Amino acid sequence: MITLEQVTKVYQAANGAVTAVDNVSLEIREGEIFGIIGYSGAGKSSLIRLLNGLEKPTSGRVIVAGRDMARVKGRELRNARQEIGMIFQHFNLLWSRTVRENIAFPLEIAGVPREERQKRVDELIQLVGLTGREEAYPSQLSGGQKQRVGIARALANNPKVLLCDEATSALDPQTTDAILDLLVDINKRLGLTIVLITHEMHVIRKICDRVAVMESGKIVEQGDVLHVFRNPQQPITKRFVKQLVEPEETEEAVSHLFGHYPNGVIAQLTFVGAAAGQPLITQVVRQFAVDVNILQGKISQTHQGAYGVLFVHIDGAADEIGRALDYIQDQQVAVEVIHDAR
Numbered sequence: 220m221i222t223l224e225q226v227t228k229v230y231q232a233a234n235g236a237v238t239a240v241d242n243v244s245l246e247i248r249e250g251e252i253f254g255i256i257g258y259s260g261a262g263k264s265s266l267i268r269l270l271n272g273l274e275k276p277t278s279g280r281v282i283v284a285g286r287d288m289a290r291v292k293g294r295e296l297r298n299a300r301q302e303i304g305m306i307f308q309h310f311n312l313l314w315s316r317t318v319r320e321n322i323a324f325p326l327e328i329a330g331v332p333r334e335e336r337q338k339r340v341d342e343l344i345q346l347v348g349l350t351g352r353e354e355a356y357p358s359q360l361s362g363g364q365k366q367r368v369g370i371a372r373a374l375a376n377n378p379k380v381l382l383c384d385e386a387t388s389a390l391d392p393q394t395t396d397a398i399l400d401l402l403v404d405i406n407k408r409l410g411l412t413i414v415l416i417t418h419e420m421h422v423i424r425k426i427c428d429r430v431a432v433m434e435s436g437k438i439v440e441q442g443d444v445l446h447v448f449r450n451p452q453q454p455i456t457k458r459f460v461k462q463l464v465e466p467e468e469t470e471e472a473v474s475h476l477f478g479h480y481p482n483g484v485i486a487q488l489t490f491v492g493a494a495a496g497q498p499l500i501t502q503v504v505r506q507f508a509v510d511v512n513i514l515q516g517k518i519s520q521t522h523q524g525a526y527g528v529l530f531v532h533i534d535g536a537a538d539e540i541g542r543a544l545d546y547i548q549d550q551q552v553a554v555e556v557i558h559d560a561r
């Protein structure tokens with residue numbers, strides 16, 4: 220659905236050239252939810268502006284729904300833009316227009332006749348859960364409701380792709396979850412391809428199928444969300460994955476327990492997908508002459524299945540502990556021994 224081939228974007232700023240996007244190649248499949256995560260200044264906004272044709276690449280090609288975004292002009296560019304909806308961190312609503320009028324706006328621009336417009340707006344209001352708020356003005360809405368208007372407006376012209384620029388960054392955690400649920404619902408119902416940029420790993424965890432990590436204009440790592448969570452390679456990816464683990468579950472927090480366990484090992488087990496659902500600890504204590512004590516743990520859901528981290532103390536004869544750890548690893552659970560007193 221979207222292909223980026225060796226895309227570079229260089230801005231000429233007052234104090235010299237800035238390479239905001241640096242030789243990025245990406246393939247985003249039809250119907251998937253693809254996340255791009257990076258810190259401020261990584262080049263995410265520039266990348267998204269290349270996708271909707273607001274910026275032209277300095278070199279490389281950007282193909283969206285079969286169109287080369289750098290080549291299309293005039294009417295063809297307007298048509299291309301109608302196939303790409305976009306939502307923003309600060310909603311970008313028209314403050315003097317009601318909910319209904321905001322959603323109708325892109326339909327007016329596209330020249331959709333009045334009656335058809337009304338019908339479409341009614342459908343969209345229902346789709347995003349704003350029934351009863353049609354005549355309200357943006358100032359009378361909560362943040363979550365404003366983003367629902369933004370989503371309805373972005374979907375008005377039946378786009379093939381929805382771009383989300385930090386769409387939940389201005390919302391509280393509960394509202395964020397509700398908006399992310401809505402995006403998943405829309406993705407499933409309409410088969411819409413969604414590309415989102417964010418600096419929050421929670422957003423990636425909750426709804427994305429695949430993720431690309433961006434740093435200094437480059438994609439430094441990409442893959443299925445669960446795969447990247449399980450095997451983060453780059454230091455920046457490891458930092459993002461750590462965002463998902465509560466502070467009290469970090470290695471540092473567990474280290475104070477080392478003194479309590481003069482024997483055996485303390486290990487961090489990372490589960491993903493089906494591995495998170497199996498009675499692993501029970502199996503280990505049944506099969507090996509070891510004692511297992513759970514120190515800390517948390518399992519959270521991702522769009523593709525569960526993801527969890529467990530800190531355990533395993534005690535017993537040294538070789539028996541070794542066999543137990545091998546067994547755990549064979550069950551597709553990543554094992555990291557963080558304290559070894561065998």
Ligand SMILES: Nc1ncnc2c1ncn2[C@@H]1O[C@H](COP(=O)(O)OP(=O)(O)OP(=O)(O)O)[C@@H](O)[C@H]1O
Nearest residue numbers: 230232237239257258259260261262263264265266
């Ligand atoms: N129009 C522009 N002219 C000059 N430099 C720019 C322009 N737009 C972005 N940049 C620079 O390009 C780099 C990447 O910026 P970009 O906004 O794409 O990153 P980002 O990851 O989206 O960060 P943020 O979330 O803070 O917007 C930054 O160094 C920024 O200063």
